[in-house]
Amino acid sequence: MFSILATKSIPHLDMTATLLQHDCGLQVLALDCPDNENLCATAFLTIPSNSTGVQHIIEHCVCEGSLNYPVKSPFSELDRTSMATLLNAFTYNDHTVYPFASTNQADFFNLWNVYWDCVFHPTFKPETFHQEGWHLEWSNPKNFNSKLLENGIVLNEMKAEMDDLDAIVENEILKLLIPKSTLAHNSGGTPAQIVKLDYKKLLKYYKDNYSPTKARVLLYGNIPLQKKLDFIEKQLESMDINTPDIQKPRPTATTLNASAKPRRKTVKIVPEFNNRNSDAWAIAWLAVPRADQIQKLIAELIDSILFDNDGAPLKMAILESELADDLSAISGFNSDAPELVFTVATTGTNARNTRKLKKNLLDTLEQFVKNGPTQQQLEAALRQLQVEKLEINNQILYTLIDNVFDAWLRDENPIDALDSLKQLEQLQNILENNPEILQQFVKDHILDNPHCAEITFVADKTLARQRNEAEAFRLHNLKTTLSADQKKTIAQNQAKLQELQAKQDSQEALDTLPKLKRSDISPYPIPVNPINIAPQGQVPILSEAIPTNKINYLKIAFDMASFEQEDLEVITFFVMMLNHLGTKKLDYAQFDERLAACGAAIEADYAFNSPAVPQLKPTAILTFKLYSLDQTWQRTMDCLDDRLHNTIFTEHKRILDLLRQRWAKARQSLLADAHAYAKTRAATGLTKQTVANEIWVGLTHIAKARSLANPSKRELDNLIGKFERLFRTLSNATPLLVAHVGPESARDQLLERFLGVASQPKAFPGLRETDRFPQKRTEAFAISGQVGSIALAFKTPDFFSPHAAALATLAELLDTGPIWENIRIQGGAYGASCQYLPFSGLMICNSARDPSPSRSLGAVHSILKQKHNWTQRDLDGAVISQLKDAPMRPAARRDFILHANLAGLTYEIRTKYRQDLLNLTLDDLKAAEQTIEPSDANACIIGTKRQIQNIEASILQLKHL
Ligand SMILES: [Zn+2]
Structure with missing residues (x-):
């Protein structure tokens, strides 16, 4: 039986939240709302005490076989046969979540049947552990003198993760700062530790942590609650649960070490290219050992003020100093653990400059403590927070999952955590009563806080080779210690695994899985019904009024047909300039700050548009998209006007900084997104679009970014000349089309702003150089x-x-x-x-x-x-x-x-x-x-x-x- 613990309506999300508990201990948070995308997410607290990744490997194994669905991988079967709009599993730093969603009710319950069985009755074969986690294998299974190798999906996943500089920096700094905390361990697993995990430990961890009595289930959508509770009751009845075992509160969090001395360390990293500044640097403070919702919100606000726009003081201080090419994405307060940590990390740094970097950072924070934010900065940060809390975007299910379980599994009230607008109101009250609270927070929790760690990451060209040699040596050594029997067992396991993988599921096993019929599916796609509000013959303005929580979304497109062939390779850089330079009246920092104060952002981009009817030709378009709170709509449109007509290219230092940042980002992304570069490259030359794509975002672009990272005076002038010419063409052009989603009241502004005679898109001039890619x-x-x-x-x-x-x-x-x-x-x-x-x-x-x-x-x-x-x-x-x-x-x-x-x-x-x-x-x-x-x-x-x-x-x- 379920009993209701709490219930509350949350108007801005249009939902009623009900918290329930079953007699066995299982808790449900039901969010009833009109959305037809129904979500179910089951979560467990899974706190790591080492970095073997047992949490992550269980998450993978759970999806690979269950009692009532004896197919090789129920998860893959669901993926290939259902209408699931979300079907996944996530390992967070201290919990694991199994979510799925569907817009079809029959499909939703089909998915739930299988997912419930996977989570609570997995088969957990040793082979599954070998496949998903790790195993030893012979490079030639018939020859025990051949190379001994380690392989496994999670092992390879985490090897790639460890190639990502941001991940390395974050891991190392947290280990040094709070060595005994959850955050210091990697629940995903580090390659060196993963290979220490064995099958028995995995089983034990599963048994200790996964049980319906400890589960928390989040339900969202328009399927009636009773129907969903009945489903859970029925599942629980068939399970043998004797003693209720209510989830114990999490262990006490990390404590602040008030007498701590700042810890320092140097760590070697692998540089990707022969680059002058390939070092990195990070500093972090344990701000609050166990933060509440309001403290987290204050941290979010400070983050937004210090980092969020091009005029943000800390972002500017670091990037304008020329001491680092880029600010790492991990900079700021974390939001994913009870421990609130403030980090500043830079890449493209020279190790000799870290002292200056630190001084720069501390000076900026001291300035902030002394003067506080300006009225405009504070207003901008509050508006941005407001947009974040109000926005209905494609990520809403993920945001729900993040926010709900973060609070719920830490024994906070998950309903309060959802009511973010109310918290924002509370924050505004606090700010009114104590206007200096932000400064005080930075002073107490960062500047005066001795619990601090600092790492200089030094690039070492020989490290990759050393690491590979050490790895080969370790496996070679391991081989020499193996007995003849052990060698044979490895070969047998390898053969067994391959045999299982190659075996097809029987028809009988496949038939156990519930599935939809084609006739269950509507033959019609989702309607989208904008109306053209522009007078006949004018640039079409297509507008759709749907509920958006009073946010306007706009996108306009310009034809690039008049750009020239030689412009192709600078378009990516030109668009970056349009996103980050100032205008005639405002420098780049002022421009971005003003936009932020409107609760708005503008982003220039470019795309190919391929026709869906034969009479149209492929076009290349330059687009501007923006969002804005409705209350500041007019001011946002003024900013857009300013961007479109008054952008200037005279901020030379800024342009040079941006070019350096581009190269820093590009070389980092090559490791993180290697597959995306491989795809772009392989497709190149097959169509005209793919050639442009390679030049815009492929390896060719990385090479260009490198060559422009430190341009000579002549190269820079030449580049700026091109930007100016492109901008003149753009600012004299009439858009091809304007698309708007948001309140109807916003349309008057659109009609006023986008006057002009409609034109037909022209074919993109194409590329003469297609033979560059045979x-x-x-x-x-x-x-x-x-x-x-x-x-x-x-x-x-x-x-x-x-x-x-x-x-x-x-x-x-x-x-x-x-x-x-x-x-x-x-x-x-x-x-x-x-x-x-x-x-x-x-x-x-x-x-x-x-x-x-x-x-x-x-x-x-x-x-x-x-x-x-x-x-x-x-x-x-x-x-x-x-x-x-x-x-x-x-x-x-x-x-x-x-x-x-x-x-x-x-x-x-x-x-x-x-x-x-x-x-x-x-x-x-x-x-x-x-x-x-x-x-x-x-x-x-x-x-x-x-x-x-x-x-x-x-x-x-x-x-x-
Ligand atoms: Zn994974």
Whole structure:
């Protein structure tokens, strides 16, 4: 039986929150609201006491087999056959969450049945632990003199994570600052510790921490609560729960060491490129050992004032000092633990300058304590917080999951944590009664706080080699200590794992899974109904009035058809300038501050728009998108006007700073997003768009960013000349289209501002240089990370061909079937995917965080060449999983309105495509398979020198791109 603990309505979220407890101890927080995207998330407190990643590996294993659904991976089966709009599992630093969501009620309960069984009755085979966690294997299982290797999905996932500089910096500084806390351990696991975990410890941890009596279940959406509670009751009845075991409060948090001396340390890091400033630096304070909601909100406000816009004092002080190329994303207060930690970290630093950096930081904080924020800064930060709390965006389910469990599992009231507007009101009251509270907070918790740690990260060119050698040495040593029996066991386990992975699920086992029928699905897509409010013949202004919590969303598009060929490679930089320079009246800091004070932000961007009807031509567009509180709408539109007509390119120092930051970000992203670069590169040359894309965001762009990081006077003048010319073209142009989502009252402003005669988009002039990227290329690019990626891309029939729906389905089948099985499950790569891009007519397959890229390359080639015997069940699942019907939140609707209208994508075309999918047969699929020519594919491999050395490829180097 459930009893109600608390209930409350939360108007700004349009919901009623009810907290309930079952007799057994299980708690439910039900959020009833009109949203048809229903969410269920089950969570457990899982506090780490080491970094073996047991929490993370359990999270992976739970999804890979359960009592009542004896298939190899119920999770993958759901992924490929359901309408789930969210289906995932997350390991946080002290808890683990299993969420799913769907807009279809039958689907929701199907998913819940399986997910409940996975979480509470997992099969947990030793092989699952080996596959998902880690295992030893022979490079040649028939030869025990061959190399001994470690492999496993989580192991490879975390190896890649440890290549990410931000993650390294965060980990090291927290370990030094609060060595005994939850935060000092990595619940994801560090590669060196993961290999110390064994199967028995995993089982024990699961038994100790996972039980319905300890579970917290978050429910959100419009399905009646009683129906959901009945479901839980029924599940609990069939379980054997004798003693209620209510979740104990978490252990006492870290304590502040008031007599602490600041701790200091030096740590070596691997530099990605031969760069002058490849060091990093971080300093952190344990501000509050156990923060309450209001303290966290104060911290958020201070963060926003110090860092959030280009005029923010701490951001400016660091970036203008030229002592560091970039401020790390981990800077500011953390929000994900009871311990409130304030960190400032920089990358692109020279170790010799850290003393100056520190002085710079402390001076800025002291200034803040002395003078406090200006009225405008405070207003801006409060408005930004307000927008954050009010916004209905695509992340709303994730935000709910974050906020609710953060509070709930720490024994705070989760309903209060949801009512963020009320907290904001409280904060405003506190600020009125004690205007100096922010200064006091910084003084007490940072400046006067001795519990502090500081690390200088020194780049060492030999470190990657040393690390690889040490790793090889360790495994070699391990091999010499193994007995003949142990060697045999490794080979046997390896064989057993491979055998299990290769085995297909039986039809009988698959039939245990509940599934939807095609007839359960609506044949119509989600309607989007903007009206054109502009007079006839004028630039269309498409506006849709839906509930947005009084926030306006706007996007305007300009045709880039009049830009010249040579401009292509500077467009990314030009757009960056439009986002970060000042105007005739305001310098860059003032401009951004004023915008922030409106609770608004403007972002310039660019995109290709491919037509959905044959009579239109592909266009390239430059866009400006913005959001703004309705109450400041007019002022925001003034800012947009200013940006569009008065941007100036005379702030030379600022331009140089931005160019350096661009290079710093680009080289860091190469390790973190290697697979994205591999995909862009492999696709390049297949269509005109893909050539532009490589120049805009690919490896070619990284090379350009490097060459512009320290330009000569002449190079800079030349670049600025180009920016000015592009800007003149832009500021004289009339937009192609304006898209708006928000209150109807905002429309008058739009009509006043966007006068102009409508024009038709022109074809993008295209690229004469397509032969710069010959076809059937295989290229390889060496990086210093521990894992790599591959991508393979080839032309296919496009949206206008009768095969489009079948090709999309084929990609879905490959993606969730053989590609996933072979690259992720058998190969151990964390990511594996196959994508069909109907509007470009391309298919792209890739791996990510991949321990053996050359193996994956061969595997993907042969998967694409094989003829697969898809079953009706495979096909039905793939069709259904493409029709997820995730709700389009306001910002997404605005983007959709703009792009669909430029592409001529009407409701009729969308309906036809949806019905093509719903009517798809196995014969259609076979016919589509005949059309693909994977042997013409381009390939790109990004990996370590060792990983790429045996691949027959042209080896790329940044300086030659
Ligand atoms: Zn993971």
